[in-house]
Amino acid sequence: MYRVLKATQLADRVFQMWVFAPHVAHHAKAGQFLIVRVNESGERIPLTISAVDGDAVRIIFMAVGKTTELLSSLRPGDMIRDIAGPLGRPSEIATYGTCVIIGGGVGIASAPIIAKAAKAAGNYVIGIIGARNSGLLILEDEMRACCDELFVATDDGSKGIHGFAADVLKAEMEKRTIDCVWIIGPAIMMKVTSGVTKKSNIKTFVSLNPIMVDGTGMCGSCRVQVAGRTRFACVDGPEFDAHQVDFDLLMQRGRTYQPEEHEALEHYHEHSCSCKGGI
Numbered sequence: 001m002y003r004v005l006k007a008t009q010l011a012d013r014v015f016q017m018w019v020f021a022p023h024v025a026h027h028a029k030a031g032q033f034l035i036v037r038v039n040e041s042g043e044r045i046p047l048t049i050s051a052v053d054g055d056a057v058r059i060i061f062m063a064v065g066k067t068t069e070l071l072s073s074l075r076p077g078d079m080i081r082d083i084a085g086p087l088g089r090p091s092e093i094a095t096y097g098t099c100v101i102i103g104g105g106v107g108i109a110s111a112p113i114i115a116k117a118a119k120a121a122g123n124y125v126i127g128i129i130g131a132r133n134s135g136l137l138i139l140e141d142e143m144r145a146c147c148d149e150l151f152v153a154t155d156d157g158s159k160g161i162h163g164f165a166a167d168v169l170k171a172e173m174e175k176r177t178i179d180c181v182w183i184i185g186p187a188i189m190m191k192v193t194s195g196v197t198k199k200s201n202i203k204t205f206v207s208l209n210p211i212m213v214d215g216t217g218m219c220g221s222c223r224v225q226v227a228g229r230t231r232f233a234c235v236d237g238p239e240f241d242a243h244q245v246d247f248d249l250l251m252q253r254g255r256t257y258q259p260e261e262h263e264a265l266e267h268y269h270e271h272s273c274s275c276k277g278g279i
């Protein structure tokens with residue numbers, strides 16, 4: 001059992017939680033994730049390790065379905081049934097030169113830990129964080145503190161540059177040499193943004209978010225197509241060479257269980273008042 005130490009809301013449906021999990025905290029590296037099972041009968045969901053502090057790890061998640069809603073209802077002192085991790089391969093941190101770390105929406109959760117590691121490896125680090133509107137922007141101060149420069153963009157122009165992270169990246173690529181880029185966000189955003197760096201052949205990593213079940217390479221639910229080969233995102237990734245990823249297949253597979261996910265959420269809403277945590 002893992003105790004929730006702190007729980008706060010960062011934005012609309014976006015929650016931050018610090019959890020006591022020394023076995024994860026002591027070994028976690030940038031780019032890795034954990035698998036959470038909230039209660040005995042709950043499903044297992046993957047969440048990025050967003051930060052580490054002593055014996056605690058931070059997760060940041062958007063409440064989009066049954067399990068993330070249930071997780072968002074936990075308060076300090078509540079217990080999480082299982083946490084497995086750290087899982088996946090760490091980010092390929094090296095001294096590249098100038099690195100750009102791009103976080104989109106809740107994907108910003110993964111950005112500071114990668115930015116800090118890239119900075120510690122001697123890179124000049126530029127951060128770009130983007131969201132649909134200012135209310136959905138998270139971790140701006142934290143990113144400002146760990147990057148050499150930070151750009152903020154919103155789709156509706158309510159904060160920072162009016163436009164997408166891809167537009168900011170394109171503008172910066174015209175001004176200077178960029179050696180390496182990380183993009184973490186919704187699949188469509190990663191597809192579009194990595195298209196920008198593909199033309200200039202800039203080394204680019206994306207962190208893929210397929211459906212996962214066991215997180216250890218046993219079930220095959222997280223399979224993705226990279227460079228024409230089937231790879232398991234949980235053990236071969238979640239980061240891959242952006243220019244080799246079949247994003248269309250990733251998005252198509254991500255929609256496979258939408259009717260079941262919708263049904264599970266409705267069932268949770270119907271029962272959550274009477275038996276919170278027991279579903």
Ligand SMILES: Cc1cc2nc3c(=O)[nH]c(=O)nc-3n(C[C@H](O)[C@H](O)[C@H](O)COP(=O)(O)OP(=O)(O)OC[C@H]3O[C@@H](n4cnc5c(N)ncnc54)[C@H](O)[C@@H]3O)c2cc1C
Nearest residue numbers: 045046047048060061062064065066067068209210211261
């Ligand atoms: C390696 C990895 C790291 C992740 N890190 C984070 C994170 O730090 N913060 C965060 O908010 N989310 C993260 N996700 C996505 C997160 O796992 C899903 O949002 C979660 O599983 C949804 O569970 P649910 O039961 O609440 O919703 P469900 O009922 O399972 O799904 C609700 C909606 O979310 C979509 N969805 C389901 N699974 C995923 C998925 N794996 N990726 C994207 N969309 C999904 C469904 O298509 C559906 O529209 C990560 C995914 C992976 C693979």
Ligand code: FES
Nearest residue numbers: 215217219220234
């Ligand atoms: S989640 Fe089962 S093989 Fe990757």
